[in-house]
Amino acid sequence: MALPGTRDIPDIRVLSVGTALPGAPVDNIALARRFGQSEQWAEWVDVFVGTRTRHLALDLERGTLTHSLADLATTAAARALAEAGLEAADVDVLVLGTATPDLLMPGTVNIVADRLGIDQIPTFQLQSGCTGAFQAIALGRQLLLTGEHRTALVIGGDVCARAFDLSADVSALPPEQLVNAVLFGDGAGAVVLSADPVPGAPVIRQVFTRLVGLGQAPGQTLTWFGPNDRDSDTPAVSEDYKAIEARVPVLAEEIYRELLETLDWKADALDYLLPPQLSGRMTTRISELLGATSAEEISVVTTTGNNGNGLPFLQLELLLPRIAPGERAIAVAVESSKWIKAGFALEGA
Template sequence: MSTGVLGGGKGARSLPSRPGVRLAGTGTAVPATRLTNADLEAIMETSDEWITQRTGIRARHVHKVELGETTSGLAIAAARSALSNAGMEGSEVDLVVVATMTPDSPTPTVSCGVASAIRTGHAAALDLNGACSGFVYGLNVAHDLMRAGSYRAALVIGADRITRHLDYSTRGRATSVLFGDGAGAVVLRATDDASKGIIAQAMHSDGEGSRHLFIPYTREDFPPEEEFEEHKINRVQMNGAAVFKFAVGTFSVLIERTLSKAGLSPEQVDHYVCHQSNARILEAARERFGIPGEKMPMNIDRYGNTVAASVPLAFDEIRRTGRVREGQKVMFLAFGAGLTWGSSLWQL
């Protein structure tokens, strides 16, 4: 084990007692293999029309073990892309937060691997499992630690390799058509401008709904009233109707309450970057609040539901087109297994 100077980053300097936080860079990474609806038609009883009409998904990227693609590898690639976009070196980062529900192993954490790979030099590193809400949770946690003056630069990454937990047979089609793998990252930097950063946030959970979406590892993980089936072990189990109802109801309330906390109307927010779970859910929220399509980006048609990666993937896409500018307001929103949901409204 290496020894020496403790603490990540180089060129330490004092910070104001309540520094602002700015989004300095973004990056993404997806596996090389693209799986289309036509590909799924060839291996299970489904159709492109059925999938597209119900979800809006046309394709997704999936990892291949034989190519050595891992959750850590995706997270590291996204981190390097974000650092390059920010014009920074890994040695400037002193906090790494990785949101994932599919680490390569229980320990060590994905974040430790990222911190080492980008050569942070003893940066704080933690993994956070909030399922599809994980990236938004991680963004809020990292921001608040930086606001407290504890860290100068942070990497927040959402990375998941969820397809390892899918059943690509007809019996598993209800879930396997929905998901894809990927990673997205943002770089946060402390700034003397205290107006920059989060102006409203929310994080919630409801464990009563935990059985609506879960991955059982053993027979004991199944509800007593449910008949045990061996093929369900280590595979995503979802009550689609219950999850859809939860998402539609929660999503609108989350937007409403976050706007209320900030004292803003819907039109005062420039971008709503949402978890890409289902096109119908996003369209329902957009119509309810009268949000123009260009303010609520959707890329679910090309990536599917990438769990914790979906929000940073969507944000990176619009940011690199030049649509995201200094001084704008961006609301990040997500909901997922747990059940969990959260928001993060930023002044850029």
């Protein structure tokens, strides 16, 4: 299915990026030690998952959270605004994408707005896995395209450590639960989008998200527990990693090809590729499948862990200082909980 054309659409630009990671990186040896595992276990994580370190909003020794999503999102947003030379009063609309809000109510987006001193504007919180950041960017861009707003602050992030069970015997965990102990990290990021013709700010040429999970079993589940079910035997987090390994590369290639076709861009003229950041091993596999040999790959997951909706902003933070006028970049993400395809394209200006 072809995406809508992009002719005669006003330019929406990315002015700046800000990110936030909690604490120092935690390597696989430290994780193995905390779970009572051997150095060989840590080496297995390094080889078969491909993630060397991650940042956790959690004190591994005490088992207490050190950062909330609101903490990380506020820091990232403040850094993005400062980088753009803007203040809270300049923001016309605020959007947050996350799979792990701090509370069901109030919305984390509104806690962040309050901390930043933002009021009297529309705010939106989107609940989604790894494509939540893309969905937030898509919504922020669409709101600017209406002409009613000039500046959007778009945030994405997750605190996956909230679901960690530090008392678990990881050697006894089934694969669908074990992978969550080593795969994920925590973090947040933010971008400032503008409808104004700011010199040097790259243009979003296309962004889309699309549900493709009709009739498909979820690849991942994240459960909320209340007073009546907190002692349930249901695991807080579970995923069908075999299904993810099989399907995510296929969907990633579809997203990549569709963006190239829609924009009439040639693969050998692409300058930067921001591939999905599930894990170091999976990212390498997907990048090889896409075959964007002329493009510089921008990946961070091997050192940050999979921090969900924070990852695209960490990639953008590396991209923005590099992308020159006329250069092109494509970003790809797949949400495996109910299978969503997402991608965006940037062009340097």
